[in-house]
Amino acid sequence: MILAVLDDSPAALDMLAYTQSLGQQVEAVTFGAADTDDLAKRGVRAVHRIAHDELADCAPAASGEALSQLIEHLRPEGVVGVCSDAVTEAMAHVAAITGLPLATNCVEVSTGDPWLLTRVRGGGMLLEEAELHASPALLTIAQGVSGDIGAGPVESCEVREFTPELTEAAATTQQARIVERASRGSGMTLATAPVIVSGGRGVGSADGYRALEELAERLGGVVGCSRVATNNGWRPHSDQVGLTGTKVAPELYLACGISGATQHWVGCMDSKVIMAVNTDPEAPLVRRATYAVIGDIHEVLPAVIDELKARSEG
Amino acid sequence: MDVLVCVKRVPAPGAKVPLTDDATEIDTRYLGHTIGPHEECAVEEAVRIVKEHGGSATVLAVGPAEADEQLRYAIAMGADRGVLVDVGAAELDPQATASAIVHAVGDTRYDLVLFGTESADASHYQVGIRVARALGLPIVGGIKGVKFEDGAVQLRREVADGVEVYRVPLPTAAAVKEGLNLPRYPSMPGRLKAKKARIDVVPYEPEPGGLRKVRLRQPNDNREEAIVLGHGADAAPAVVDVFERIGVIS
Numbered sequence: 001m002i003l004a005v006l007d008d009s010p011a012a013l014d015m016l017a018y019t020q021s022l023g024q025q026v027e028a029v030t031f032g033a034a035d036t037d038d039l040a041k042r043g044v045r046a047v048h049r050i051a052h053d054e055l056a057d058c059a060p061a062a063s064g065e066a067l068s069q070l071i072e073h074l075r076p077e078g079v080v081g082v083c084s085d086a087v088t089e090a091m092a093h094v095a096a097i098t099g100l101p102l103a104t105n106c107v108e109v110s111t112g113d114p115w116l117l118t119r120v121r122g123g124g125m126l127l128e129e130a131e132l133h134a135s136p137a138l139l140t141i142a143q144g145v146s147g148d149i150g151a152g153p154v155e156s157c158e159v160r161e162f163t164p165e166l167t168e169a170a171a172t173t174q175q176a177r178i179v180e181r182a183s184r185g186s187g188m189t190l191a192t193a194p195v196i197v198s199g200g201r202g203v204g205s206a207d208g209y210r211a212l213e214e215l216a217e218r219l220g221g222v223v224g225c226s227r228v229a230t231n232n233g234w235r236p237h238s239d240q241v242g243l244t245g246t247k248v249a250p251e252l253y254l255a256c257g258i259s260g261a262t263q264h265w266v267g268c269m270d271s272k273v274i275m276a277v278n279t280d281p282e283a284p285l286v287r288r289a290t291y292a293v294i295g296d297i298h299e300v301l302p303a304v305i306d307e308l309k310a311r312s313e314g
Numbered sequence: 315m316d317v318l319v320c321v322k323r324v325p326a327p328g329a330k331v332p333l334t335d336d337a338t339e340i341d342t343r344y345l346g347h348t349i350g351p352h353e354e355c356a357v358e359e360a361v362r363i364v365k366e367h368g369g370s371a372t373v374l375a376v377g378p379a380e381a382d383e384q385l386r387y388a389i390a391m392g393a394d395r396g397v398l399v400d401v402g403a404a405e406l407d408p409q410a411t412a413s414a415i416v417h418a419v420g421d422t423r424y425d426l427v428l429f430g431t432e433s434a435d436a437s438h439y440q441v442g443i444r445v446a447r448a449l450g451l452p453i454v455g456g457i458k459g460v461k462f463e464d465g466a467v468q469l470r471r472e473v474a475d476g477v478e479v480y481r482v483p484l485p486t487a488a489a490v491k492e493g494l495n496l497p498r499y500p501s502m503p504g505r506l507k508a509k510k511a512r513i514d515v516v517p518y519e520p521e522p523g524g525l526r527k528v529r530l531r532q533p534n535d536n537r538e539e540a541i542v543l544g545h546g547a548d549a550a551p552a553v554v555d556v557f558e559r560i561g562v563i564s
């Protein structure tokens with residue numbers, strides 16, 4: 001049996017489908033509510049719901065502790081997590097508590113002794129083929145990996161409550177407690193915007209972003225940037241696209257004065273259409289984009305804005 | 315406040331990531347190396363903490379002897395000393411890396427131990443958590459804000475639907491993310507100090523863990539060459555035609 005650790009993101013259902021394609025019985029684990037009708041439709045007969053008062057405002061260490069106890073209790077052959085920050089962090093605690101290896105960001109997995117897997121490194125810069133020598137095998141599945149729902153629907157999915165013992169653990173390494181929680185304002189973000197007008201060193205200054213802002217507004221999108229722009233203090237880090245910024249996948253990614261280093265590329269490569277504006281026709285991003293304009297952004301962007309104005313008036 | 319920052323020496327490739335002939339490592343012969351951005355922010359934070367509260371900032375790297383370069387960079391930023399756990403050239407798995415760090419820390423007590431949330435090249439997302447557990451320290455990851463209040467520290471992070479702030483008594487560990495601060499460039503006096511600084515070298519041969527790298531591979535990239543829409547301002551109509559065609563004009 002393999003345990004699939006879910007959260008409430010759509011990626012969790014992709015991970016579940018992928019895990020079911022590994023050819024073993026799969027049971028689900030959740031820390032919150034579970035949609036048993038949907039799980040039954042997806043062929044899951046049992047969901048283990050981890051519940052404990054301490055989990056609400058304790059650090060991820062407590063989730064890891066709880067999950068380790070469930071694993072000890074059920075003795076699965078594998079534990080597969082969705083690759084959200086929260087689940088990955090809990091899985092890393094499980095690995096640390098149990099002394100087992102953990103393979104994060106997997107895109108291909110086959111069970112066996114050892115398990116064989118391919119994992120993503122550097123946000124997509126490279127793939128690593130590896131062996132996982134351990135039982136149970138602990139791993140997380142990268143975003144975007146899914147399987148055909150191999151398991152046909154079952155009549156019902158049974159909820160099994162699991163209450164971990166967290167007292168002793170809480171006394172040692174879990175004194176990190178939430179003292180404040182705030183939800184983010186609504187508004188469009190890099191992660192949700194359909195259009196991103198992104199600028200790099202070629203923009204030249206903080207002021208230079210005005211043209212990008214105007215264009216983004218006209219296209220119903222937001223401004224993004226490269227790490228050079230962040231490091232120069234031209235834009236806040238929350239605008240940064242790339243390996244250590246945000247990974248984006250808009251309808252249109254317009255890259256202005258960005259060369260296209262791999263660490264930036266892995267953040268924008270999933271965009272539907274990439275358009276690059278660059279003075280250098282040999283820039284890596286110009287070659288890899290869908291469309292390119294060769295030229296100075298300080299000339300190209302105002303001309304594009306004028307053209308948009310003319311067409312909307314005309 | 316005594317702060318330890320764990321930094322990894324990572325290759326800094328440009329547009330391509332060249333591999334060695336046996337495809338087990340990145341071919342770094344023509345590449346520079348660096349500290350990952352998350353860890354650079356951790357070093358910056360440590361330097362600021364020591365400036366404000368006194369104490370010391372120690373940087374530690376597990377890697378080949380050449381990781382000396384990254385430790386000196388961190389010292390040039392303002393860290394006080396460096397520890398190099400010399401494990402040779404081959405990259406370690408996360409269990410072995412963690413045990414090397416724990417070994418080198420030994421009985422030394424730090425008030426705060428900082429990591430990056432994930433390493434820039436390997437993205438294992440776990441070394442900090444393994445070390446913190448072994449040292450008996452609490453740890454929270456994804457941290458973008460650190461604030462001291464008597465005997466404790468507030469750690470802030472962004473989560474899917476908002477922000478969480480944790481209060482943790484000292485000593486503690488934290489795994490941080492870029493955006494925590496804006497790291498400084500080393501000053502000239504900083505660079506001179508770093509040149510002469512002493513780096514403690516700890517030789518160590520950790521047991522391998524259960525995750526064994528077999529080979530590295532480039533992801534498929536069968537994109538077509540870009541369609542060039544034109545040059546300079548003259549390209550504007552063609553650009554807007556594309557906007558219309560893909561339906562992004564509202």
Ligand SMILES: Cc1cc2nc3c(=O)[nH]c(=O)nc-3n(C[C@H](O)[C@H](O)[C@H](O)COP(=O)(O)OP(=O)(O)OC[C@H]3O[C@@H](n4cnc5c(N)ncnc54)[C@H](O)[C@@H]3O)c2cc1C
Nearest residue numbers: 200201202226227242243244245257258259263279297434
């Ligand atoms: C571990 C690690 C993690 C990293 N993470 C990230 C990350 O998350 N995001 C990120 O972006 N980078 C990241 N980087 C940095 C990355 O390697 C590059 O240094 C960075 O992306 C370069 O930014 P850039 O393209 O703006 O600048 P450059 O590489 O300097 O390119 C500027 C481009 O602008 C063009 N240009 C100049 N003037 C004009 C003009 N007037 N009009 C049009 N074009 C012009 C030039 O031809 C050039 O192509 C990371 C690096 C490392 C080592």
Ligand SMILES: Nc1ncnc2c1ncn2[C@@H]1O[C@H](COP(=O)(O)O)[C@@H](O)[C@H]1O
Nearest residue numbers: 320321376429430432433438439440441
């Ligand atoms: N070789 C290393 N030397 C020092 N610190 C490391 C090393 N590898 C990982 N770390 C630390 O652990 C964090 C998480 O790494 P990882 O688990 O590989 O994603 C990094 O950001 C570093 O702070």
